[in-house]
Amino acid sequence: xxxxxxxxxxxxxxxxxxxxxxxxxxxxxxxxxxxxxxxxxxxxxxxxxxxxxxxxxxxxxxxxxxxxxxxxxxxxxxxxxxxxxxxxxxxxxxxxxxxxxxxxxxxxxxxxxxxxxxxxxxxxxxxxxxxxxxxxxxxxxxxxxxxxxxxxxxxxxxxxxxxxxxxxxxxxxx
Numbered sequence: 001x002x003x004x005x006x007x008x009x010x011x012x013x014x015x016x017x018x019x020x021x022x023x024x025x026x027x028x029x030x031x032x033x034x035x036x037x038x039x040x041x042x043x044x045x046x047x048x049x050x051x052x053x054x055x056x057x058x059x060x061x062x063x064x065x066x067x068x069x070x071x072x073x074x075x076x077x078x079x080x081x082x083x084x085x086x087x088x089x090x091x092x093x094x095x096x097x098x099x100x101x102x103x104x105x106x107x108x109x110x111x112x113x114x115x116x117x118x119x120x121x122x123x124x125x126x127x128x129x130x131x132x133x134x135x136x137x138x139x140x141x142x143x144x145x146x147x148x149x150x151x152x153x154x155x156x157x158x159x160x161x162x163x164x165x166x167x168x169x170x171x172x173x174x
């Protein structure tokens with residue numbers, strides 16, 4: 001009887017460890033997919049609803065793998081704009097996390113998951129540090145079209161929970 005309990009405990013522990021390993025590999029796969037986007041990118045931004053101050057502007061994006069492969073730095077600048085937000089992407093145990101150092105003065109965090117086709121990594125809001133008086137970034141989606149083309153969608157939640165979605169169609173800079 002005691003040997004059956006021991007065997008059952010070992011089996012349950014193995015299943016539990018397998019589940020954790022599977023979750024970690026999904027986060028790692030998502031992170032590895034994002035690493036393929038390392039480089040310099042440029043394209044134009046479209047906003048919904050339209051935001052006259054940035055609509056159609058030329059954007060530059062830099063994605064860089066850093067910290068011996070343990071993190072990525074995402075930097076986006078726009079034509080004629082003083083803002084320069086920095087976003088860090090990294091693994092935290094079995095989760096892929098994004099922390100956005102926003103020009104609004106806060107730091108929202110989001111958790112990422114890869115789509116079944118392996119081309120899209122979508123980040124959902126987790127929490128935010130700092131004031132949300134001027135709004136905060138709430139959602140992000142990175143979609144790899146091919147080695148030289150990807151899109152990013154960023155949803156900014158304005159005060160009063162009014163979303164503004166920005167779509168950036170990016171080509172690898174030559």
